[in-house]
Structures are given as C-alpha cells and as structure tokens.
Amino acid sequence: MPEIFHAAASFGQQEKKPLRFEADVFDCEIEGEIPDSLQGAYFRAGPDRQYPSLENDIVLNGDGQVSAFWFEDGRVRFRSRYVMTERLRREREAHRRLYGAYRNKYSDDPSVSNAPARDNTGNTYAFAHHGDLYALREDSRPHRIDPATLETLPIGDFGRLQSTAVTAHPKIDPVTGEWWSYGVFARGEPTTDASLHVFDRDGKLVREEWFQTPFPGLSHDWGVTREHIVFPIMPLTADDARLRRGGDYYEYDPDLSSAWGIMPRNGSTDDIRWFRIPNLVMGHVMNAFTEGNVVHVDTPFSPGNCFSFFQDKNGRSPTPAEGVTQISRISFDLSKPAEEAVTITPVEGALGDMPRIDDRFAMDKYRIGYFALRDFPNMGIGQLDWESGDLVFHALEGAAAQEPVFVPRSPDAPEGDGYVLAAVDRFAERRTDLLVLDGNDVSRPPIATVKLPFALPMAFHGCWMEGVKAGD
Template sequence: MKAFPQQPTYTGFNEPSRVEADVCDLEVEGELPLDLNGTYYRVGPDPQYAPRLGSDIYFNGDGMVSMFRFKNGRVDLKSRYVRTDKFKLEQEAGHALFGAYRNPWSDDPAVQGKNRGTANTNIVFHNGQLLALKEDSPPVAMDPDTLETIGNWDFNGKLSSQTFTAHPKIDPQTGEMVCFGYSATGVDTPDIAYYVVGPTGEIVHEVWIKSPYNCMIHDFGVTRDFVIFPIVPVVSSAERAKAGRPTFGWDGTKDIYLGVMPRRGTARDVRWFRAPNQFASHVMNAFNEGSKVHIDMPRAESNMFPFFPDISGKPFDRERAAARVTRWTLDFNSKGDTFEARQMTSLVGDFPRIDDRYAMESYRHGYLCVSDLTKPYDALRGGSITGMFINCLGHIDLATGKHEEYFVGPTSTLQEPVFIPKSATAAEGEGYLAVLANRHEELRSDLLILDAQRLADGPIATVHLPVRLRQGLHGNWVPATAA
C-alpha cells in the first residue's frame, strides 16, 4: 500500500497503528480495585490507508474501538476497526477513495453518494446495543462483547436524518437517549432533527428545527425538562468545499446562540438566546431549576480549532483559544433573548466529564483534560506535540470552586478520562477515573486508574499496554450489571 505522508498527523505518536488486538490479563503495576467490574469502551481515528489527497486532518481517520474489560482485579483488551461502508469500500479497493473531512465533492467518483462516515468520535451503550458514532452519518452498531460490526443503525427505519450526533445524552433515570442530527438534510444545510429514543430503542419523539446559520453543532445540553443547542460560528460552506478548501471555518463576526426548547416540545416552542462572538464545543452537564436553565461548557474567547481556519484569513490565536468551564444561565420564560455567563474555574482545558449518574441534574463534581503550561515538557525526549496539549487531569468542585490536578509527567500527555462509580449507590464523585496516557518518549500507551477524589495522589494502578493506542476522542463506562 501507499506510505503515509511524513506529516505531524501521521508521525511520532500519531503514526497510524492499524492493529486489531486481543490481549488477555494485561500487566498491572499496583492493584486494580476489585469493585472495578465492567467495560470501558473508547474510540478514535486510526486511518486504514494514506489520505487520498495527500494530507488530511486528524479527525478523518477510520474508527478504531478499544474495549477494556475489568473483572476480579484483572483487565483484558480488545480492539477492532468499525467496518463502516467507507472502511469496506476502501479495503476492497486497496486505497483511500474518500477525500477531505466532511467534503463529499473530493471523493473518488466511484463512491459519490456513498456513506462516508468513519464512526470514530464516540461509542455509547443503549438498550443492549453498542453504537459507534460520527456526527456526519448514522450510528454503526457493534457487538458489545466481540466488537464485531453489525451494521448501520437506523432505529428500525425511523431515523429520518442523514446525520446523528456523536454526543447523545442518556437519561440515568428514565433510560431515554436524547439525541439529534445537524446538517440533517445534507452538507451545509440548516436543518436540525431532534429525537427522543425510548429505553427500548424506539424513537418516540421527533422535531425538526432550523439553525440561525449553518455550522458545526458538535454537542448539546439536556436537562430534566429542556434541551439546549449551542450554535457557535464554526460555519460550513459548500462553496468552499467545492473549491477544495476546508468545509468548516471560523467566522469571528457572528453571535453565538443557545436554542432552547422543552424535551417533549415542538418547533414552535424553540427560543433563541444570543451573546457576542465566542467559542464552545463540549458540554460538561446541564440542568434546570424551574424555567432557569444552566449549561456548563469549556468556553474560549475565539476559535479552538486551527484546522478550521478563520474565513477572513486571520491567524490562529492560541491565547484566545484557551477554554475554561463556564456556566451559561438563561430563563426560558423571560422576555429577553440574552443569557448570563459565570466562569467556574481557572483551569484551561476541554473534554469535560462528570459522574454520569448525575447527568441532567444539579451536580458538584466535574473532571476535564487540562493544559497546564506551568508544568514542564521535555521536547528533546518527548518530541513535538500536535493537537491539544493535555498534560494534566483536573477535578473541579463546583460547590466550593476549588480544584486539584494530576500531572502526568514531562514526556507524556493524556486522553479523555471516564468516571467510574465505586458502586451504583456510591455518593457523587466516589469512584475512579480511567484515562489513557500517551508515552511519547517510548511511543507506547498506559491505562491509568486514579481515585477521583484524590487526583493529586496519582494512579492507584497503571495498566501497561503492549500496543500503542493513538490519541482517541471519546468513550464511556458500562458496568457489568448493564451489559
């Protein structure tokens, strides 16, 4: 096959691994807690072939799912590619057929109109079904034990949108999965399809609305009574894509919006609240107190995505891209269209997580990947880092405003953590964080287990992996009792 280009996206720790693994009884330094009983699923981009156009952004690689199964103080690893339509077509051809990220006009004519989803962004478990997700395409179902790909999942023919979010929200009380698709009728369209999927996997509610402008809507908020769509000006343009430029770009002139409606509302119920230009991507949590709605997101003054360049040609501003968890608050019943903002921490970071048993509710504990530039990094030993520099885990106590950090060391970085409760009845925040550490000097991976209430103490167990797992995106914990 054609060699991968010698570019940061494909070299060093980012070199494609392309390894599907089955490893029993991984080596553990320290002791795994005996109450770790379940499976940690995570997914990330790992391209099968060199890019069709000679280069690409990291987010466009084929989805590789890793599964860590914990039981009786031991842990096994299984990893498999998601056999998407794209993966199978390219495997048959022996080279890449699909072109640039979210740009169907750059594809080989042989695959025009085919499903180009990579299923590389998140992996969720609902109603006994494991779903690999990419926000430009339908979910792909996988067997939760073997990771065998079952196929595209359309909720028994009821999924009317062409797309499906990579960040559905599962209600821990009702078992519902609340979800949506943006650009629901095709690339660079304003349509948002909103769904509620019942606990048995059937779509029970559907609403179609239109965004104030065409843009990437990567995540959204769900409370006990409301849904919130953050509209941020990472804008799309079919004209740019057809001209060979990035489909998405930053527009520093547009306001942001929060589209809010009742969870079982209609299109007529949507209210749009607005604020001056700024950036946010991921949601930590959202909750409401009557008509007062809160949504917590890492918020930056400007664009955090240098690979989606400013459409006016302005250079990327790293200082203004620093994100801090901020609480946006609005009153759904108010006559105005503005919302308040309150910064919740001084920590700079993203990929926020919570104790998911408290999703959609008032909560106290938040966790996130932190970029702490006061800590040392040894570039001579670790090499250069591409993408977001994540060298710490952070724990935020939203009740007191205090925070603590775990620093992974001068030649390592971290991936997104996942919270694991000690038991179904444990207090909020009583449990563990599981997180992959990228060992840049050795080009290998470790899985770290930390006490979520004592991050600064460091790992209570380190699982040494015999394979390197590229920088992933998102994942989730499934207790053995739910499988």
C-alpha cells in the first residue's frame, strides 16, 4: 500500500511538508531594478524529501535540493534541482521510500545496506571553492554541482582524505584561498573520533590531523581565525545503542556542558585546550578572530536545546523560550586558567540565527554582521555593527527570512558596501521572494525584489559565485 507524506518536524517547533518539485523560471518577475554590478549566481541548498518518510521524520533528513538565481544584465533566471545522490536514485528506481530515520541505518528497508549512501544527501550548504560548486552535508563527502545547470556531477577528488565527514560549514581563508574543514564522527560512526583537514586554493588536500572530542556531541559549525582554530561540541550526544533501539540520533543532555577546543592554527591538534560552558547550545558562527591572547567567537546561542525536534535524556522536549538564540560574543582569554578564561557578551535585541558577514573579512576583526531576525512576531533581516553597537532591521510582515548572503559591490569596496540577498517566505501568498537589500543599511526598502510564483523549500545555506552564467 502506498505511503502518505507526513510533515517533518522543523526548527522553532514548526512542521513542514515537502514540496517535491523542480522548477525553471526563465525570466523572473522583478520589482525595482537589479544593480548593474550583480553579475553572477546565488546558490542555495536545503532539504526536501521526494518520497514519503517515516511518521516522525525531521527536516534534516530531507533529500538535498539546490536552487540558483542567475543574475545577468538586469535579468534573473531561476532553477531548482534535486541533488541526484545514490540514495535518491535508488528510491526513484524503487518508486518508494527505502531509507528511514535521520542517520539511522537500522531503520532502512532491507533491500539497501550502503551506509555512506544513505546519509549523503547534500542538503545543507551550496558552497563554492576553486571554481567548483558543492552540495555539502556534514557527515559526508560533498557532491559536485554544475553551476551553469545544477546537474549533479561525480563526487570530487579529495585526495588521501581519511575522514568520512566534511563539515557543512567550511571556512575559506580570504588571504590564502585555503578551504579549512573538519569533521566529527569522522570514521562514520557516532564516536569521539574527529579530523581537521585543509585544502589549498586549488582544492588539493594539504593537511589532515586526527583528535578526540570530550564526548560524542553535535558540532555543526566552528571558528577559524588568523591564529587559532575553535572546535565547539554541543551537549546533544549520539549513541549507536540508542539507534538500535529505534531512538533519535541525537539526545540533549541538560547536565552536560558544551565543550570548546582551541588550538594554535600553526600548531597541532595535540595542543588543543578544552573549555566548558554550561547552559549553552549553538549551531552557527558569525565569525571568529584573535586579539592578542583572546579568541573571540561571535555566535547566536540559546540557553537550552535549540534543536527542538530532539528530546532530552529524560524524554522532554524543549520549551520555545529555551530555543531562542541571541547573538553574543564569547571571548576566551588563553592567558588565564580555563575556569576564568570565558566571557560572554550578549547583543541586546539581536535575536535570530543564520548569521553571515562580508566574507572578505573572515578570520579577522570585522565590523558588520547580518542575520535572520527571529523575535516572533518581529521577523526580518538584521544588521549589526560591532564597533558602534548599532542594530537595524528590515522588518517583514506575514513573512520570514531565510539566510542572508552578502555580495560586495566590487572586489575592493569597503566592508559592507554591497548587497544582501535573502529569500523571504510569504506565508499567506504561499510563495517566495528574493530581496536585494543595501548592505550598508538593510533597513532601507529593497533595491529589487525577485518574485517567484511559488514557494521554495527551506534552504539552510548558500553562496554567491561571481560571473557565473546559466546554461541550458
């Protein structure tokens, strides 16, 4: 008997049903005028399950879908395509669901047994490096995507990389062009095995070092500065025995403090110092930089479990208040003992997530950050000036913003001088707009609005590729 489609549990205690379609819009409707300097493509990646799931599925388990907005001479063309993974190919051949719960191979149909294929969905980050476009998910090797067509290409050559996990939040060094990466559960199972790895500006593996985390916890994003590396491990633990019993991949432990490992960038993983911070859960990093002996990590974090679809070890789901994230600066003074080293400075009014910056200033002291405002019912796009403390918002009514991405006006433009691209979900109209905002002040009316006649699935993270044009 055919299965029905269930809504998947999502962030903010929402539920979302998959949309299950690929689309082309050759000339998008535009309000306003696209700036002449926007010549390239904005890519996004997110989850959208094409076949029915188990009843208690979560949004993280969706098939990867990449979408593109190509900008050329004031026109915009749109396309969305599924990442054609081995997992999706097998289900299309079978015309039914074969893979079960999130990262739980024990819940799969008996006809499939390929563990690496089951989780390699490419549903988290559309990421560009050395001219290639990738669809990333943190527990797998990235899929390559053709930036002109969105066709899925063979998985890239990662040299002698041993880690099975390549983080969905890579850091590109704007000075050297290196791709900095890491992976937890790096041998494929939920253990404390972790790997630091670096690719040069041409994508060649130049470094891999292994280390152990204090416990097998969630680590979705991290920090890299000019002088240091920061590995955050959150108190949501993974356990194979729980998976065998049919439990969730992650379980929140309110009695466990988050762990933060910091090492010199030019040192060894043997040099990692671990710091503990209780009552803190984070998923994303805005930026990190070093000042003397102090390492700063700017991040939205919550006082409790912000991954609302995972229960705690007592079977309790988090309240909405426990999952509210506030952008804060966490400073680690490496000259002090661990129990005295940490200072946390919240930014009043900066409630939200999905933080981004002008990536030309990554790993260094910077001034401007952008984020999706999530202070319900106040929703929109936020802009924070770390030097002045100014906080401005582009307010939305009956809508919510996905991740904002910054595009500089020119390669040598001052920090923040450019455009912020943000997909906006219009709930009542059941469709999506792409806003083009002034990066100097997002509170101003949109420079342009690219209007789609349908809604897009949630996308987590994306990137801009300069000069890329749409193909056939």
